[in-house]
Amino acid sequence: MNNQFPDNEFDNLMNNSDLGLPPLQESAPFTNPFDAAPTAQAPQQDLSFFGKIPVNVTLEVASTEIPLKELMEVDTSSVIMLDKLAGEPLDVKVNGALFAKAEVVVMNGNYGLRILELTGTGLNGLAS
Template sequence: MSTTSLERPAVEAATAAARALVELVPTAAPLTPVLGGDAVSPALAAQAVLAAHVGATSADLALVLLDRASLAGAAESGPVDVTDVLRPALEAAGATTGVGVLGEVTLGDATDLVQDAASVVLALTDADGSTAGWFVLRTRRPLRTPADETVTDSRLARISNVEMRLSVIVGHTRMAVRDVLNLEPGAVVELDRSAGAPADVQLNGRTIAKGEVVVVDGGDYGVRVTKILDADD
């Protein structure tokens, strides 16, 4: 696919997304996005990490890495899945296109996405200029300017029936993969907030509210929403 046939806003959006992505991809050496680099072979495209960003500007994303095993020590064989490792990077990439949420991150075939004339493909090169992978972005609707344009009610209506994952987070921590793999029954993992602090209510990984964990009828856990967050929170 010739890069000259791509619209400038699409190229700029893909470049910004790729730059945000490489900041969070945990490779041994930093990666640099390059437009018009080596092409993606069908065999490699069939082993991509895929995600979709739904929002003001919906987009399909794909990441192909030549050395996926380098992301985390035992990500392929242990409890840490490569999709979990790459989700923060893909969320950062999707967020550059505007307000929205990232759907499920999966492993799959990105051949159709790579070959689509509307897709922008950027090679990801390492320190010596060798290709280490590719990032693909295809926006599903024309990009609007300015980039931070507020999502209107009519736009939200287009995605109102899309099902999203709602989660309640009582805390976070960061651990090395080796420490995760060494966890045993009875181990205590310290979180980043005190007992009684409000929990985060997240929509596909994006915090939208604060709440209290409660027990509802039947003994199931629930959350009582105490605060709805503004876009700036």
């Protein structure tokens, strides 16, 4: 069964305002009955208190896994190979969770960190 209309018949149907349908009635906009009733917005709370909570920030240069036997043979001249290349960004961890990538800088004789990239988890990911 072929239900195709010639172009001129289709245009006539689209342009014809009288299709035999009753006129639309103006009504209130649709409201979903499952939507919760609007609530008053809670007053903004001062969260500056949380800015005073200390967190532990560490810089992880690299890591490796070696057998215990090999670790027991370590002395003051031993070299343990790590899993990062020289010059590669280092991991900044906050309370053990990866927070950023950084490089070490020296400022006024002290070591510091220059943040190169945030990991995307932000501080929300640290609450686990």
